[in-house]
Amino acid sequence: xxxxxxxxxxLRSWIDIQPTDDFPIQNLPFxxxxxxxxxxxxxxxxxxxxxxxxxxxxxxxFDSIAEDVPELGAALPKVFRRRSLNAFLRLGPAAWRAxxxxxxxxxxxxxxxxxxxxxxxxxxxxRQRDVTMxxxxxPTNYVDFxxxxxxxxxxxVLFRPDNPLLPNWRHLPIAYHGRANxxxxxxxxxxxxxxxxxxxxxxxxxxxxTQQLDFELESAFIVGQGTQQGSTVPLAEAENHIFGLVLxxxxxxxxxxxxEYQPLGPFLGKNFASSVSPWVVTLDALEPFRxxxxxxxxxxxxxxxxTGEQHFDIELEVxxxxxxxxxxxxVISRTNMRHLYWSMAQQLTHQASNxxxxxxxxxxxxxxxxxxxxxxxxxxxxxxxxxxxxLALPGGVELGFLRDGDTVILRGFAEKNGLRIGLGExxxxxxxxxx
Amino acid sequence: xxxxxxxxxxLRSWIDIQPTDDFPIQNLPFxxxxxxxxxxxxxxxxxxxxxxxxxxxxxxxFDSIAEDVPELGAALPKVFRRRSLNAFLRLGPAAWRAxxxxxxxxxxxxxxxxxxxxxxxxxxxxRQRDVTMxxxxxPTNYVDFxxxxxxxxxxxVLFRPDNPLLPNWRHLPIAYHGRANxxxxxxxxxxxxxxxxxxxxxxxxxxxxTQQLDFELESAFIVGQGTQQGSTVPLAEAENHIFGLVLxxxxxxxxxxxxEYQPLGPFLGKNFASSVSPWVVTLDALEPFRxxxxxxxxxxxxxxxxTGEQHFDIELEVxxxxxxxxxxxxVISRTNMRHLYWSMAQQLTHQASNxxxxxxxxxxxxxxxxxxxxxxxxxxxxxxxxxxxxLALPGGVELGFLRDGDTVILRGFAEKNGLRIGLGExxxxxxxxxx
Numbered sequence: 001x002x003x004x005x006x007x008x009x010x011l012r013s014w015i016d017i018q019p020t021d022d023f024p025i026q027n028l029p030f031x032x033x034x035x036x037x038x039x040x041x042x043x044x045x046x047x048x049x050x051x052x053x054x055x056x057x058x059x060x061x062f063d064s065i066a067e068d069v070p071e072l073g074a075a076l077p078k079v080f081r082r083r084s085l086n087a088f089l090r091l092g093p094a095a096w097r098a099x100x101x102x103x104x105x106x107x108x109x110x111x112x113x114x115x116x117x118x119x120x121x122x123x124x125x126x127r128q129r130d131v132t133m134x135x136x137x138x139p140t141n142y143v144d145f146x147x148x149x150x151x152x153x154x155x156x157v158l159f160r161p162d163n164p165l166l167p168n169w170r171h172l173p174i175a176y177h178g179r180a181n182x183x184x185x186x187x188x189x190x191x192x193x194x195x196x197x198x199x200x201x202x203x204x205x206x207x208x209x210t211q212q213l214d215f216e217l218e219s220a221f222i223v224g225q226g227t228q229q230g231s232t233v234p235l236a237e238a239e240n241h242i243f244g245l246v247l248x249x250x251x252x253x254x255x256x257x258x259x260e261y262q263p264l265g266p267f268l269g270k271n272f273a274s275s276v277s278p279w280v281v282t283l284d285a286l287e288p289f290r291x292x293x294x295x296x297x298x299x300x301x302x303x304x305x306x307t308g309e310q311h312f313d314i315e316l317e318v319x320x321x322x323x324x325x326x327x328x329x330x331v332i333s334r335t336n337m338r339h340l341y342w343s344m345a346q347q348l349t350h351q352a353s354n355x356x357x358x359x360x361x362x363x364x365x366x367x368x369x370x371x372x373x374x375x376x377x378x379x380x381x382x383x384x385x386x387x388x389x390x391l392a393l394p395g396g397v398e399l400g401f402l403r404d405g406d407t408v409i410l411r412g413f414a415e416k417n418g419l420r421i422g423l424g425e426x427x428x429x430x431x432x433x434x435x
Numbered sequence: 436x437x438x439x440x441x442x443x444x445x446l447r448s449w450i451d452i453q454p455t456d457d458f459p460i461q462n463l464p465f466x467x468x469x470x471x472x473x474x475x476x477x478x479x480x481x482x483x484x485x486x487x488x489x490x491x492x493x494x495x496x497f498d499s500i501a502e503d504v505p506e507l508g509a510a511l512p513k514v515f516r517r518r519s520l521n522a523f524l525r526l527g528p529a530a531w532r533a534x535x536x537x538x539x540x541x542x543x544x545x546x547x548x549x550x551x552x553x554x555x556x557x558x559x560x561x562r563q564r565d566v567t568m569x570x571x572x573x574p575t576n577y578v579d580f581x582x583x584x585x586x587x588x589x590x591x592v593l594f595r596p597d598n599p600l601l602p603n604w605r606h607l608p609i610a611y612h613g614r615a616n617x618x619x620x621x622x623x624x625x626x627x628x629x630x631x632x633x634x635x636x637x638x639x640x641x642x643x644x645t646q647q648l649d650f651e652l653e654s655a656f657i658v659g660q661g662t663q664q665g666s667t668v669p670l671a672e673a674e675n676h677i678f679g680l681v682l683x684x685x686x687x688x689x690x691x692x693x694x695e696y697q698p699l700g701p702f703l704g705k706n707f708a709s710s711v712s713p714w715v716v717t718l719d720a721l722e723p724f725r726x727x728x729x730x731x732x733x734x735x736x737x738x739x740x741x742t743g744e745q746h747f748d749i750e751l752e753v754x755x756x757x758x759x760x761x762x763x764x765x766v767i768s769r770t771n772m773r774h775l776y777w778s779m780a781q782q783l784t785h786q787a788s789n790x791x792x793x794x795x796x797x798x799x800x801x802x803x804x805x806x807x808x809x810x811x812x813x814x815x816x817x818x819x820x821x822x823x824x825x826l827a828l829p830g831g832v833e834l835g836f837l838r839d840g841d842t843v844i845l846r847g848f849a850e851k852n853g854l855r856i857g858l859g860e861x862x863x864x865x866x867x868x869x870x
Contacts, residue, residue, distance in 0.1 A: 140616050146699060159698075166697050171640050172631050176699035177612035177706070181575050181794050182664055191665045193789035196607050196736060205606050207736045207788075229617055229708065230626045230869065256789070262601050263594075264581060264611035265700020271612070272789040273664070301631060301642045353642075354628035354691070354707040355869065359616050434665065434790065 004097060004284050006104035009419050013107045014115040015125075017047045022413055022422020025107050028100050029244065029279035029424070030085055033131040040083040040134060044103050045279050045424070048128050051103065054080035055124045061106055061114060065098050072098065084138040085280065086361040089224045089243050096224065096243065100282060133278035135185040136246065137222055140359035142180040142274070143351065144218075144250060146367040147173050147342040149294070154370060154382045159258065170298060173342035173350050175367075178250075179271035183363065186277050186426040190251055192404060192433040193272040197255035209433035210253035210269075212387060213402040217318050217378035217410055219337050219423075220248040220365035221344045222280055229357040235304065238345035239283060241358060247277040247316075247410045247426040248365045254381055254401070276363070277410075277426040285421050289313045289414040291338050300346070303353060310343040314414045314423065316369060318378070322397045323405025323430075332391060332399075335371035335378060337412070404432040439532060439719050441539035444854050448542045449550040450560075452482045457848055457857020460542050463535050464679065464714035464859070465520055468566040475518040475569060479538050480714050480859070483563055486538060489515035490559045496541055496549065500533050507533065519573040520715065521796040524659045524678050531659065531678065535717060568713035570620040571681065572657055575794035577615040577709070578786065579653075579685060579802055582608050582777040584729070586805040589817045594693065605733060608777035608785050610802075613685075614706035618798065621712050621861040625686055627839060627868040628707040632690035644868035645688035647822060648837040652753050652813035652845055654772050654858075655683040655800035656779045657715055664792040670739065673780035674718060676793060682712040682751075682845045682861040683800045689816055689836070711798070712845075712861040720856050724748045724849035726773050735781070738788060745778040749849045749858070751804060753813070757832045758840025758865075767826060767834075770806035770813060772847070839867040 006028060013025040023029065023045040033043045033050055043050040056062060057077040066073020072095055079087040088095070106114045114120055146152055149165075152174075156164025168174065184190075192213055198205045224243030227233060233241060250270060257269025290309035299305065314337040319329035342350075347364055368378040377383045380401055384390055387400035402408070407430075412423035441463060448460040458464065458480040468478045468485055478485040491497060492512040501508020507530055514522040523530070541549045549555055581587055584600075587609075591599025603609065619625070627648055633640045659678030662668060668676060685705060692704025725744035734740065749772040754764035777785075782799055803813040812818045815836055819825050822835035837843070842865075847858035 141614065156698075168640075168694055168697070172695065174695065174699055175702055177614060177702070179576065179612060179791060180615075182791055184664070191790055194667075195789045204733075205603070205736065207738055229619070232629075232869070253789070259603055260607065260609065261698070261700075262603070263591075263696070263700070264609055265696075265698070267610055267612065268785075268789045268791065271791045298639075301640065303642055350703070354630045354688070354703045355626055356614060356617055356628075356703065356706045434667070 003287055004101060006101045007285065007287060009417065011104065012109040013046060014109045015047050015049060015107060019420065021047050022420065022424050023047055024420065025104060026419060027281060027285050027421045028103055029281040029285065031136050031279045032084055032134040034134055035126065035131055040081065042080045042085065042088060045128065046107055050126050050128050050131055052124045052126060059120050059124065062102060065102055083134060084361065085136050086138050089360045092225055093240065096282065097284065100284065133185055135183060135276060136278055136280050137361035137363065139180040139183060139361050139363045141362045142178045142183060143175050144178045144365045144367055145173050145175040145342065145347050147340045147347065148367055148369050149341040150339065150372055151368040151370040151378060151382065154377065158381065158386050171300065172304065173347045176265045178274065182271055183274045183276055186275055188275065188428065189431045190273045190275065190428045191431040193253050194433055195253060195256035195268050197259045205259060210256055211401065212254035213430060214252045214254050214380045215318070215402070215408045216250035216252055216368040217316055217333065217335070218248040218250055218365045218368060219314065219412065220246050220276065220363050222246065223358050223360060223362040226359040227352055227357055230355040232355060233349050233352040235306065235345055235349045238348040241348060242283050242344060244280040244282040245286065245423060246280055247412050247423050249275040249408060249410055249426050249428060250365060251275070254386065275426050275428045277424045279424045281421065281423050286312050286414060288416060288419065289421065293343050294341055296341065304346050304350060306343060306346060310345045311338050311340065312414065313338045314412050317411045319409040319411065320399065321407040322393065322395070323403055325395065329407065329409050330393060333375060333377055333383060335369055335376040337369060339369060339371050340366055402430050404430050406430050438722055439536060441536045442720065442722060444852065446539065447544040448481060449544045450482050450484060450542060454855065456482050457855065457859050458482055459855065460539060461854060462716060462720050462856045463538055464716040464720065466571050466714045467519055467569040469569055470561065470566055475516065477515045477517070477520065477523060480563065481542055485561050485563050485566055487559045487561060494555050494559065497537060500537055518569060519796065520571050521573050524795045527660055528675065531717065532719065535719065568620055570618060570711060571713055571715050572796035572798065574615040574618060574796050574798045576797045577613045577618060578610050579613045579800045580608050580610040580777065580782050581802040582775045582782065583802055583804050584776040585774065585807055586803040586813060586817070589805060589812065593816065593821050606735065607739065608782045611700045613709065617706055618709045618711055621710055623710065623863065624866045625708045625710065625863045626866040628688050629868055630688060630691035630703050632694045640694060645690055646836065647689035648865060649687045649689050649815045650753070650837070650843045651685035651687055651803040652751055652768065652770070653683040653685055653800045653803060654749065654847065655681050655711065655798050657681065658793050658795060658797040661794040662787055662792055665790040667790060668784050668787040670741065670780055670784045673783040676783060677718050677779060679715040679717040680721065680858060681715055682847050682858050684710040684843060684845055684861050684863060685800060686710070689821065710861050710863045712859045714859045716856065716858050721747055721849060723851060723854065724856065728778050729776055731776065739781050739785060741778060741781060745780045746773050746775065747849065748773045749847050752846045754844040754846065755834065756842040757828065757830065758838055760830065764842065764844050765828060768810060768812055768818060770804055770811040772804060774804060774806050775801055837865050839865050841865050
């Protein structure tokens with residue numbers, strides 16, 4: 001597919017953008033905001049602002065789309081006033097692209113249409129700090145993959161020292177179904193879950209607040225258009241079903257998880273909450289950051305054999321702010337999405353290979369992304385060797401697992417030739433367990 | 436809670452009911468039907484008929500509810516015209532009970548209101564064979580438990596002969612998340628999935644149609660009212676969240692499942708399709724069939740300690756009809772839901788114990804229900820020892836795993852003192868794999 005004109009690196013906006021901003025005019029990610037007294041609105045992020053797509057439509061700024069494709073023009077204002085992106089996503093890739101490209105035109109430094117209309121700007125352009133972002137989609141299905149070779153190996157060593165990487169791992173992207181309705185948007189506090197676990201050295205389990213609360217650094221893709229039950233998706237077409245990417249924190253209670261997970265996989269150790277970033281960065285915007293993935297050995301079976309560059313070069317960071325701290329959050333891990341062994345396209349093709357239907361708004365997370373070095377691990381489980389080697393942080397903080405009041409922030413961005421396309425961030429603070 | 440007057444065993448209907456009917460006047464299960472040209476309608480089953488609740492409401496037959504509770508009266512007609520029970524379920528237990536009791540009154544042999552109104556009968560009462568039943572709920576979450584001790588042990592022996600029942604099993608109701616959007620209603624054909632599996636004795640996996648397609652005999656409960664994220668449900672209150680029961684066939688591709696399931700549990704071996712029966716039998720209607728569950732040893736932790744009778748005495752049958760057969764389906768297994776080790780209340784309390792939110796319409800399946808005898812096993816995996824000991828059926832059929840064209844029917848009913856409360860049936864026929 002030809003690159004979108006909205007990706008042109010020479011574009012500049014009449015809105016002031018700093019070089020370290022995640023949301024320059026070449027990004028234009030989509031989200032859902034709650035505007036006081038107006039209700040939910042679909043929005044596009046630009047610099048520190050959110051552009052209200054519904055108000056833009058009301059003011060006629062999408063009339064050119066309506067002239068080209070009347071049905072789309074008729075559909076847009078309605079979907080721009082929903083509580084999730086789902087209805088917009090159902091309109092399909094041509095609609096997503098048309099809207100992103102029109103927004104790009106409106107924000108170009110040399111286009112006076114919105115730039116010089118002060119009243120319209122006051123209506124359409126809100127500071128991000130003045131709005132509340134909502135969960136961007138209403139997911140029907142949430143699946144968590146396990147696609148980082150380094151993470152799977154690290155965890156395998158901790159839980160199955162004699163058998164760290166299972167024989168199936170290099171043949172297919174291992175995954176499990178998670179809980180779609182406990183996914184929350186960045187900024188939502190996460191209550192420490194209680195559950196059943198077996199303290200080390202004891203025979204009998206106990207029930208109580210988890211003692212091993214962890215984060216997991218993940219990316220996730222969001223399905224734009226789904227599939228019918230019984231149909232499959234060839235690898236070459238997989239990305240057509242992907243709308244965009246978010247950051248994903250798959251909070252985990254390691255003690256609950258390790259006691260319950262055999263033989264049917266993680267359940268209560270995971271499903272109390274997962275957090276997503278609010279702005280969905282389109283696959284279109286990430287086009288300049290494609291890279292080849294790691295060599296796959298043995299070669300996958302034909303339906304999963306990759307051709308071309310289907311991985312993405314996206315820097316990822318974990319920041320940590322201890323309970324009560326006033327200093328800025330501290331980076332405790334840095335890695336890159338390109339380390340993933342299985343691409344998003346391979347994950348999607350595998351998911352659909354048995355005829356299982358995909359739905360608009362589905363969230364498919366990568367699994368924890370760990371890199372090859374000690375400073376590039378995506379969970380405290382790995383960073384602290386299951387809590388036995390706490391991280392020594394400034395201020396005398398010894399971080400084993402998460403304490404009440406601790407805040408975890410995940411950030412991600414792609415950067416090349418002076419162009420930075422950021423995923424924004426997903427943050428969450430731990431609340432004490434309920435009584 | 437006092438027994439509902441709709442449960443009175445002496446009630447008779449003016450509609451002719453045979454003693455072997457699943458749906459006498461004491462049952463009155465809820466479902467959703469598609470009526471040609473009218474669209475979806477909520478309905479109640481009575482004998483071989485389906486009572487159209489929307490038309491009943493239009494004709495004023497629920498006006499007495501509106502007089503008692505005006506808001507409920509206003510809500511009912513709308514929810515009776517939806518494609519799922521969800522909106523009706525959200526109205527809460529008092530609403531479900533009021534509607535069931537009013538329907539019971541309308542169908543009593545001595546009530547002329549509907550009985551003697553021929554025109555109304557023609558509008559409201561349809562033969563079940565003339566309507567298409569839809570999936571009764573739109574599930575947000577589908578969870579599959581693993582609560583039959585016999586099944587867990589039988590499967591454990593096949594997959595882990597040295598370690599059949601894992602140490603956690605008797606301490607908590609093991610479960611995993613399944614795929615909510617591939618659940619289909621009884622009668623929907625199920626296409627044989629393709630997938631990756633490793634043929635016996637080979638090192639490398641292959642991709643192709645499953646060679647080990649199986650059924651699983653399960654019951655499932657449907658959540659009426661959900662919970663907020665972060666809140667839990669004490670065992671004594673768990674049943675307040677359960678609307679009713681259905682039969683559930685958790686189709687399984689054993690070769691795909693056994694290759695993929697470690698370490699994160701079943702995924703593509705299960706999520707291509709599951710089938711539910713169309714009529715949801717309320718917990719109210721099953722009240723007379725409560726029994727104590729099996730002794731639990733060791734005693735569960737306090738939050739899961741059962742008090743009173745929270746199991747149900749429901750006979751279950753698997754019927755099989757080979758491809759091309761004209762003879763009636765043959766019973767190949769008989770068991771009882773009372774064999775389950777963990778009750779539905781324990782399952783629900785466990786699910787909510789970490790603050791994970793429950794939603795209206797959620798489906799929580801029991802896991803395969805096997806009894807203690809060879810004729811009471813709930814899957815071909817167990818009945819045929821993983822296909823190695825095929826069942827010899829009349830007509831020279833050797834049944835190892837399911838063949839294209841085979842039909843599986845699950846039935847369930849409770850029976851005591853001449854009263855039979857049936858769950859109806861869930862059936863499905865295997866279609867050949869896609870090209």
